[in-house]
Amino acid sequence: MSFSEWLQELSNKMIFPIDLPSQKYTNRVTHKLLFLSSIISVVLGIIYDSMKTLLYFYGASVLICLILVVPAYPSYNENKLKWVERGSNGKSNNLGKSNIEIAG
Amino acid sequence: MNLRKELTNFLNLCFIFSGAFMFWKGLSIITNSESPIVVVLSGSMEPAFHRGDVLFLWNKNKYNNIGDIVVYEVEHRQIPIVHRVLREHKNRKGEQFLLTKGDNNNGNDIPLYAPGKKYLQKSTDILGTVKGFLPQVGYVTIWVSENKNNAYLFYGLMAIAALFFNN
Amino acid sequence: MFSLNQRFQTVINAAITYAIFIIFLIITLFHFQLYVENNITETVKVNNLNIIKPILNLRTSRMFGGSGKFPKENLRIKFDLNTDLSPLFTWNTKQVFVYLTGAYNSTSTSSSEVTFWDKIITDKKNADLDLHAVMGKYSVWDKQNGFSNKDLQLKLHWNIQPFVGNLIFGEAVMSNSGDILHIPAKEQKTNGTA
Numbered sequence: 001m002s003f004s005e006w007l008q009e010l011s012n013k014m015i016f017p018i019d020l021p022s023q024k025y026t027n028r029v030t031h032k033l034l035f036l037s038s039i040i041s042v043v044l045g046i047i048y049d050s051m052k053t054l055l056y057f058y059g060a061s062v063l064i065c066l067i068l069v070v071p072a073y074p075s076y077n078e079n080k081l082k083w084v085e086r087g088s089n090g091k092s093n094n095l096g097k098s099n100i101e102i103a104g
Numbered sequence: 105m106n107l108r109k110e111l112t113n114f115l116n117l118c119f120i121f122s123g124a125f126m127f128w129k130g131l132s133i134i135t136n137s138e139s140p141i142v143v144v145l146s147g148s149m150e151p152a153f154h155r156g157d158v159l160f161l162w163n164k165n166k167y168n169n170i171g172d173i174v175v176y177e178v179e180h181r182q183i184p185i186v187h188r189v190l191r192e193h194k195n196r197k198g199e200q201f202l203l204t205k206g207d208n209n210n211g212n213d214i215p216l217y218a219p220g221k222k223y224l225q226k227s228t229d230i231l232g233t234v235k236g237f238l239p240q241v242g243y244v245t246i247w248v249s250e251n252k253n254n255a256y257l258f259y260g261l262m263a264i265a266a267l268f269f270n271n
Numbered sequence: 272m273f274s275l276n277q278r279f280q281t282v283i284n285a286a287i288t289y290a291i292f293i294i295f296l297i298i299t300l301f302h303f304q305l306y307v308e309n310n311i312t313e314t315v316k317v318n319n320l321n322i323i324k325p326i327l328n329l330r331t332s333r334m335f336g337g338s339g340k341f342p343k344e345n346l347r348i349k350f351d352l353n354t355d356l357s358p359l360f361t362w363n364t365k366q367v368f369v370y371l372t373g374a375y376n377s378t379s380t381s382s383s384e385v386t387f388w389d390k391i392i393t394d395k396k397n398a399d400l401d402l403h404a405v406m407g408k409y410s411v412w413d414k415q416n417g418f419s420n421k422d423l424q425l426k427l428h429w430n431i432q433p434f435v436g437n438l439i440f441g442e443a444v445m446s447n448s449g450d451i452l453h454i455p456a457k458e459q460k461t462n463g464t465a
Contacts, residue, residue, distance in 0.1 A: 031285060
């Protein structure tokens, strides 16, 4: 196995995919959470008259966002797309192909 | 091993670098300054500016006001200096001469200037006037440039990231 | 959002985007607070500025503008100052740099301005200045001649350094008309030690 093949295999293992609804969900969560926390952190900064409060609050919310969104939790893989299994006869094979075309 | 894919990656890397270069030079033209964004390296302007703070410069002004914070370069010294204008003199020819001082220094900058020089000339010596300020973001560049091992570590991490996450 | 790497990059990109949004929000609120709420162009006033005496000296050192054969006339001032700079302090103010200057030789093309005294204020508690018989920090010399028989237009400038954003410069409003300082002709007294 050459180095680049090994690298390819390693990066394939590093993907940690999640299903489609969860992809939409995490995207929404990221933007809503960060937008809200940016406004709240500015408000807190003004109330407490300190830039540090703002910085810590925003930093903490970015961290929370990372923890919520980045790992591939099992619950993010409950609605995986069901691909048609490669059957023994030619029929189901054809069916699988056309499915892919429609999905694309 | 896919040569086409690897070449595409290389091309993308080239795009990123040329894009960054174009952005920098474009900013240079807009602000009329050689280096429109600088990182503070010394503590001579504390507590206003600390090491690692990022400054945005503007150099389209013909004259500097008193109290402006300017960045100037001295011959035979590589690092530009960020200090405040203490005195300004405009003569009839329209030239402006400046004397500068660091807020945190005791004396003025005459010992820092080239031998025999008593004033900076606005048109030739000044790289730009500080207009905007972003704290501490530039510390990465100091961290990388001041230690060889840090530099290797940084570029190594960049290379690994580029190899893995090229999609 | 499919792979780990994509999710990580999306969050980091979004975090940076909203951080820039925060910075713009801070700068906008900062300007609003300074110019609308505190109205700094009018409320920052010099209540009292009294020059007790201008002190002229001849100096020969290079550090005071002279050279061995040609001594330079150096000017220092002793003054009282009363001004309240607390409107300049907001939640984004890191420090206020206040400096007392004199402008002279002003014509349509040429002019000069020199700093006599300055101070860094980092806390709102210390922003209400009431100084008595303070000696100017700097011994000032002119680039060409001396200061004898010249009129200096005194100004009190301030500069706000924010935690993030643009630097703001301004001038305190002089309340009395005593902001022009006439320097009398030089006394025949030289400072030999320089």
